[in-house]
Amino acid sequence: xxxxxxxxxxxxxxxxxxxxxxxxxxxxxxxxxxxxxxxxxxxxxxxxxxxxxxxxxxxxxxxxxxxxxxxxxxxxxxxxxxxxxxxxxxxxxxxxxxxxxxxxxxxxxxxxxxxxxxxxxxxxxxxxxxxxxxxxxxxxxxxxxxxxxxxxxxxxxxxxxxxxxxxxxxxxxxxxxxxxxxxxxxxxxxxxxxxxxxxxxxxxxxxxxxxxxxxxxxxxxxxxxxxxxxxxxxxxxxxxxxxxxxxxxxxxxxxxxxxxxxxxxxxxxxxxxxxxxxxxxxxxxxxxxxxxxxxxxxxxxxxxxxxxxxxxxxxxxx
Numbered sequence: 362x363x364x365x366x367x368x369x370x371x372x373x374x375x376x377x378x379x380x381x382x383x384x385x386x387x388x389x390x391x392x393x394x395x396x397x398x399x400x401x402x403x404x405x406x407x408x409x410x411x412x413x414x415x416x417x418x419x420x421x422x423x424x425x426x427x428x429x430x431x432x433x434x435x436x437x438x439x440x441x442x443x444x445x446x447x448x449x450x451x452x453x454x455x456x457x458x459x460x461x462x463x464x465x466x467x468x469x470x471x472x473x474x475x476x477x478x479x480x481x482x483x484x485x486x487x488x489x490x491x492x493x494x495x496x497x498x499x500x501x502x503x504x505x506x507x508x509x510x511x512x513x514x515x516x517x518x519x520x521x522x523x524x525x526x527x528x529x530x531x532x533x534x535x536x537x538x539x540x541x542x543x544x545x546x547x548x549x550x551x552x553x554x555x556x557x558x559x560x561x562x563x564x565x566x567x568x569x570x571x572x573x574x575x576x577x578x579x580x581x582x583x584x585x586x587x588x589x590x591x592x593x594x595x596x597x598x599x600x601x602x603x604x605x606x607x608x609x610x611x612x613x614x615x616x617x618x619x620x621x622x623x624x625x626x627x628x629x630x631x632x633x634x635x636x637x638x639x640x641x642x643x644x645x646x647x648x649x650x651x652x653x654x655x656x657x658x659x660x661x662x663x664x665x666x667x668x669x670x671x672x673x674x675x676x677x678x679x
Contacts, residue, residue, distance in 0.1 A: 367397040368536060371430035373454075374404045374420055375446055375473065377439030378412045381522040382467045386434040389529040389545060396545070397537070401426045405450050413439040424453040432532070433457050437468030437522070442494045445476040455479065458515060465517040465532065467525035474516060475499040484511045485518040508615070539631040575599055575606075575613055579621070586626050587649045592618050626650055627663045634672040641668050 370390045374383055383402075390398040404410045404420035411417050427433055433454065445451065454477050458464055466474045471487040472495060474480055481501035486492070492506035505511060510519035510528040519528035526549060534542040578599040582590055595618050596606035610618045626648040633644045645656035653668075660668050 367399045369429055369431045370398050370400045371422075371426040371433045372400065372402045373427065373433055373435050373450070373473075374402060374410045374412070374418045375435070375438045375450070375470075376411055378410065378418065379437045379439070379468065379522065380412060380414055380416050382436030382438075382470065382525055383412070383418065385467060385522065385525040386436070386465075386529055389526065389533070389549065390432075395541075401429070403427065405447050424449060427453045427457040427462070428460070430457060430462050432463045432465060435464065435466045435470035435473045436525075437466075437470050437488065438473075439469075441469040441472035441491060442498055446473045451476050461515075463515050463517065463532075465519075465528060467519050467528065468521055471495060471518045472498070474518065475502050479516050480513075480518070483513045483516065485513070485516075486511050486520050487518060488521045538635045539628055540635045543632065575610060579614075582622060583625060586622070586629050587647050590622050590649065595622075623659055624663060627660055630656060630660065630668065631664075631671065634668055644668070 368390075370386065372383060372386050387400055387402065390396065390400050401422050402418065402420050403422035403424065403426035404418070405424060407420055407423045409417055410420055435454075450473070454464060454474070458477070458479055464474055464477075464479065466485075466487075468488045469491050471480070471485055472491075475485070475495060475498070480499065482503070484503045484505050485495070486505050486508050487495050489506050492504050495502065496504040506520075508520070509524040510517065510531060512531065517528060517532070519525050530542045530546055533545055578595055581598055582595060592603050592607060595610075596603040599606050601609070607618055610616070610621070614621055616624065629648045630644050630650070633639060633647060637644075639647070641653040641656060645651060645653050648656070650656045650659060657667055660666070660671070664671065666674075
């Protein structure tokens, strides 16, 4: 993509579109000096679109915006299991994908992506309430109802509305780096990083009283990544046994406590690589990984690249 122009984002509003789902990508990628994105809200045809929850939307653009966009967001909409989107919408999504655009669904927007056939054979998610309906309607899609979002490269899906924020921040992180995504998260007053593998908050038969306590422990750990962090220390902060902490932590995040700590350290290392000129050895010490060799090992395992190459990627053209 040419560096001389911003990333082009189209938000495709379908009949019954859910307000929060529409607003998330529109706000996260809103055009501003610090964000190299241009956003257009579009529909099957320009004009007024009846949304869900008593709201309607005015779409200035029609499906021609999908031929313009680099990223197309499909917000969730009401009654997704009844009918597929209009054929013209499906064809425009397929054409955008063939041209190289990424397609990203929020919540029940996954049904519209599934109607294109582009999710066949791929993992995908949607709001937990509709997961079985999506699997029944599109049996070739490998529906995973226990994650916040799924990135299959050119097609991405997310669970309920709040996980749309996680998906948008994930896309930002890939496009612009950790510092930009953290800046956007602070602006949104959102968690800077929740992994796609984190479990959705589905109803439980027994209330989970420890959720907030574990969130506080994660926040506590994020401020001490340069220090020694053990399972026992984390469990002591959460005031539970290490065994209970480990089991509940996996249920909440999809990672073991020490896997989560490692990924948090790698994310901090990414931000330091982007925003500072510190030597690799100093960054390794700052994030609690000890040596440059240890940082390189885990950095490559998590991200598939080296710290030096990562730094070059986010400093080219500056």
